[in-house]
Amino acid sequence: MAPQAAPALAEPSERLEEIVLVGHPNVGKSVLFQRLTGRYVNVSNYPGTTVDVFRGAARTIDGATVVDTPGIVGFPARSEDEQVVSRLLLDGGSRTIVQVGDAKSIRRTMQLTVHLAELGLPLVLVLNMADEAGAAGVHVDRTRLAELLGLPVLLTVATTGTGVAEVALAAAAAPPARLRVAYPAPVERALAELEAAIDDAPVAPRGLGLLWLGGDEDATAWLERRLPAGLLARLRERAELELGEPAAAVLQRARLAYADEIAAAAVRQTRPRNRGMLERIGRLSTHRLWGWPILAAVLYAVYWFVGVVGAGRLVGLLERSVFGRHVNPWLTHEVTRLVPSGFVVDLLVGKYGLWTMGMTYALALILPIVTTFFLVFSVLEDSGYLPRLAVVSNRLFHALGLNGKAALPMVLGLGCVTMATLTTRILESRRERLLATLLLALGIPCSAQLGVVLGMLGSISPVATLIWAGVVATVVFAVGWLAARLVPGERSPLLLELPPLRVPRASNVLVKTLVRLEWYLREVVPLFLAGTAFLFVLDRTGALPAVVAAMRPLVTGWLGLPAAASAAFLVGFLRRDFGATGLFVLHAQGQLSPEQAVVAMVTITLFIPCVASILIIVRERGAAQAAAMTATVFPLAFLVGGLLNHALRAAGWGA
């Protein structure tokens, strides 16, 4: 699933046949992709999951590739995701576009269809979620629609596979789209002149011209390279003078009118079936008063399942019983018996052994926690609740210079901050993406971290958990508030589609959880092993006591923790949940008082999540911003931890 860098607008070239899935967010492109290729990508109920372009071999057409693209709102491309799609479409090669649209929202789908058809590439229109359209009383006359548009039109229900078999066949046989919307005369004159001047466009010259008139940057750049200087400016000036307004507005109006005309001719609306209970819950979940108790109930359910069941019972069972009593003693015995070298025995099953520390942490402590989290998170995602959270929390994020949409990466960050950093792309501006990334890096605990924290503090007292949550929330809020005022730029208001609330399909939830677990283990195990090996080497070379001594003023003096906590903080730089797990073990051994446990957890929670997340921040936001964040976050974590230590001591709490 290597991310595809957006290619620059290329020269036309002959390539393998590609089927490019394009459409609005949340219309089922990813499920259709999975059905067409047999590959699974995360399929979710909120915009932004498909952040990269995924490619897979088509199951039924030899040699053809299916490309899944991020959901787009429309053209001209404005967000990073839309630019990726726009460049992909303008890239040369032999391709068929399959537009996936929501069968319920024909007018909206038609607006995008017009854009795509104007490119003159082979085009198939797939109206997905036909079952929901039926329930909403929308009846699409497929034959009539195909006739009016001059395109193959299919009705599908991708989640159940209904109608999907025909998609690949239709794509293989689709002719180039010939749809021609008539625009006002000044626009047509400008287009005609442009068409005469271009002879090697990767798409229909008329479509390229329309993209340019609409304000698309990539199309403009391509045309500027080919055409005599000043021609574009002259054409636009003349057209807009004759029109009396910007050409983009005229194009938009003509397309809207066309979409209305098509919908009126091919769609019949009858009384919708009552969705009853789900609709009522959906409405209550965004209610200004009822939204909060519902949110509290959801959070409590997550806490109970992950903190109590996962971090409490499952970890207890695995760590103490399975690993502590059976697996580790047996393995230690066998390794000692079979391996003659004391060094290797120590490396594998010693105090900082790859198995006894690295793998035990990864499998006995982290695995049950992330499994429960991913399970409950997949349910939430598929239910369509998360976008409603954006509505409820909009005011809160307003104070942080963001809008409610930022709730999506934040909640996703509770699963994995690294993944969530990628989804900040759904936010409109660079400024908002920067602010959200900073909050994620600073204070959003990932599932592994959260589980360890809740498991440890839960065993002390609810007050300990409250102090931890209060301090972390205050720091996140204060830093966010300050950053929003320091980073220049304006915040954009919330504008978000709310998908219908649905009962999640068990199979989808399970597959998604498994896919995420696989990804997570691949990510976690090597880093845990590397961290353990690092500690082992430090220990063997005698450097560990020196490092611990060097960190003593900070860890023992300022944070008031035992010296043994230094090793945990050291690996915490690699992965903070690894560090937290080390502190968890210290606490289980009775080496941390309640007050020390709270201070340790607050400090490690404010660390940057892991090396992988730093790498993603570098990729997404650039090295300079990543370095600035790292240089801010670590000292701040120790500063806050130390202040809390002194405050708790002064208050006499936990003594």
Next chain:
Amino acid sequence: MSAVLVSCGMCGHRFDPLETSLCASCPLGKGCSLACCPACGYSAPDPGRSTIVGLAARAAALARRRRARAVPDAALAQAEPGCRATIETLEHVPARQREQLLAYGVAPGRVVEVLQTRPVTIVRVEHAELALETALSRAIGVAAATEGGSQ
């Protein structure tokens, strides 16, 4: 120096609060921040003299200007939940959001159903639900809002 005339809250007489002859003979003296109407004697706080009232008046003026800046005659934000409203204009909406709204089908002439107005406005367009921050729905001009159920 106050060049701003104020209107008396009682009789409506317009006067310069610093130039009232009443103050000279008033026992409250210099520390007073009230302005008395020369026509009827009614006293009211003078924004020019009282810091607190001055700040409050400036804040109120700023809020009024903000509201006035981008509010069409009848805004989507004012429509009652359950109404169907015909979109009239998007000209007060910032360009980036206007493009998005148009792509969602919120365009002049189209009808949306208002489902909720607080904490944000939620409308149904065709069969999609769209959440719009109040700042945005306040900038969307609507022509007619009619009571009535969906569809």
